[in-house]
Amino acid sequence: xxxxxxxxxxxxxxxxxxxxxxxxxxxxxxxxxxxxxxxxxxxxxxxxxxxxxxxxxxxxxxxxxxxxxxxxxxxxxxxxxxxxxxxxxxxxxxxxxxxxxxxxxxxxxxxxxxxxxxxxxxxxxxxxxxxxxxxxxxxxxxxxxxxxxxxxxxxxxxxxxxxxxxxxxxxxxxxxxxxxxxxxxxxxxxxxxxxxxxxxxxxxxxxxxxxxxxxxxxxxxxxxxxxxxxxxxxxxxxxxxxxxxxxxxxxxxxxxxxxxxxxxxxxxxxxxxxxxxxxxxxxxxxxxxxxxxxxxxxxxxxxxxxxxxxxxxxxxxxxxxxxxxxxxxxxxxxxxxxxxxxxxxxxxxxxxxxxxxxxxxxxxxxxxxxxxxxxxxxxxxxxxxxxxxxxxxxxxxxxxxxxxxxxxxxxxxxxxxxxxxxxxxxxxxxxxxxxxxxxxxxxxxxxxxxxxxxxxxxx
Numbered sequence: 001x002x003x004x005x006x007x008x009x010x011x012x013x014x015x016x017x018x019x020x021x022x023x024x025x026x027x028x029x030x031x032x033x034x035x036x037x038x039x040x041x042x043x044x045x046x047x048x049x050x051x052x053x054x055x056x057x058x059x060x061x062x063x064x065x066x067x068x069x070x071x072x073x074x075x076x077x078x079x080x081x082x083x084x085x086x087x088x089x090x091x092x093x094x095x096x097x098x099x100x101x102x103x104x105x106x107x108x109x110x111x112x113x114x115x116x117x118x119x120x121x122x123x124x125x126x127x128x129x130x131x132x133x134x135x136x137x138x139x140x141x142x143x144x145x146x147x148x149x150x151x152x153x154x155x156x157x158x159x160x161x162x163x164x165x166x167x168x169x170x171x172x173x174x175x176x177x178x179x180x181x182x183x184x185x186x187x188x189x190x191x192x193x194x195x196x197x198x199x200x201x202x203x204x205x206x207x208x209x210x211x212x213x214x215x216x217x218x219x220x221x222x223x224x225x226x227x228x229x230x231x232x233x234x235x236x237x238x239x240x241x242x243x244x245x246x247x248x249x250x251x252x253x254x255x256x257x258x259x260x261x262x263x264x265x266x267x268x269x270x271x272x273x274x275x276x277x278x279x280x281x282x283x284x285x286x287x288x289x290x291x292x293x294x295x296x297x298x299x300x301x302x303x304x305x306x307x308x309x310x311x312x313x314x315x316x317x318x319x320x321x322x323x324x325x326x327x328x329x330x331x332x333x334x335x336x337x338x339x340x341x342x343x344x345x346x347x348x349x350x351x352x353x354x355x356x357x358x359x360x361x362x363x364x365x366x367x368x369x370x371x372x373x374x375x376x377x378x379x380x381x382x383x384x385x386x387x388x389x390x391x392x393x394x395x396x397x398x399x400x401x402x403x404x405x406x407x408x409x410x411x412x413x414x415x416x417x418x419x420x421x422x423x424x425x426x427x428x429x430x431x432x433x434x435x436x437x438x439x440x441x442x443x444x445x446x447x448x449x450x451x452x453x454x455x456x457x458x459x
Contacts, residue, residue, distance in 0.1 A: 010142030066095035099131035112329040120153030150338030183292040190263015209293035
């Protein structure tokens, strides 16, 4: 017996019902992005490995899916080298390409490669899959979609303000209650200076970014392993545990970071964003969270993360400012800021909270029953008229028992079925059946279209 086929761990198949729900997510996000002037682009699934490596920190580099060179990839090294070198050393010789880890680094490459064609500031959105060689678990996949929006070529903090408005609008449309968390990498750099560990900023941010996952004791243990002194770890504790309103936290940090020019700049940037958002009446809470670090090395300013309030799951949106990213590709001085919606986690949250609109459950509004060749020919003409009116319509392809055709309609959750027999053909009408109520009436195709449209609008 042949082995049953399967898919790699951390990936998923999506059938028609799931795809309808996913398209609802993608379309909602696209609509909001377009409202704010963002335009779509796409980049290849694979990039040159030199484009990806070194952009996500040491931990991120380990999670890159690398693609073996075609042909005899081992010819790049001698047998002795192959026997002696570690996989980490051999990988760059065997692999010239990799699957993209996120959409931001490929976007930075795109900007540099096409800089002569772009009008600055350039606002783009991109909805495509990314891949990470992570350990699969609930809410964490190896293949998943990101829905990014970025602005490059502008230093203005108004971009951060608008991105937070986009986040609020998207989750309001979904009906998901969230908390938007904000911090600033300059604040974190100032904290590192204040505790006498400026050279350990990467280790500090990587560690405290895991606070929700591993707890305070384990974070402190990681900090000590990274070489922070007991005094430095002790000085971090009241900052990590700081509570109060956003204004109270900002006031405290102005005092704590009084001797750090970088740290104070970060405090004022966050203050500007929060104050600007007060006038926009966000539907969701926004909170200054000093433990938020976003463990990616390219962030340099404000950073963001979004948590669902009614479901236990990781971050469902994140992002931040990355002033130096394009400099890695030879275009220094070009500032950028962006956000990314985690579509796969949003999919799970909407499902757990039963928030999908009813219209995503069915793709077809009208099914014509097939009674034979002449009746089917008539149904095809009527179906074409219904489709021209914007109604998704099917004609059952086979002339089989009516029970089987009606079972198909029920399984597909089709709200209306049309029956066209000899008498209906003679009278130029059809029998329209409401599958939910069982009511059936003889109507013209124009009347049927009006009934179905009224039904759709009333949902």
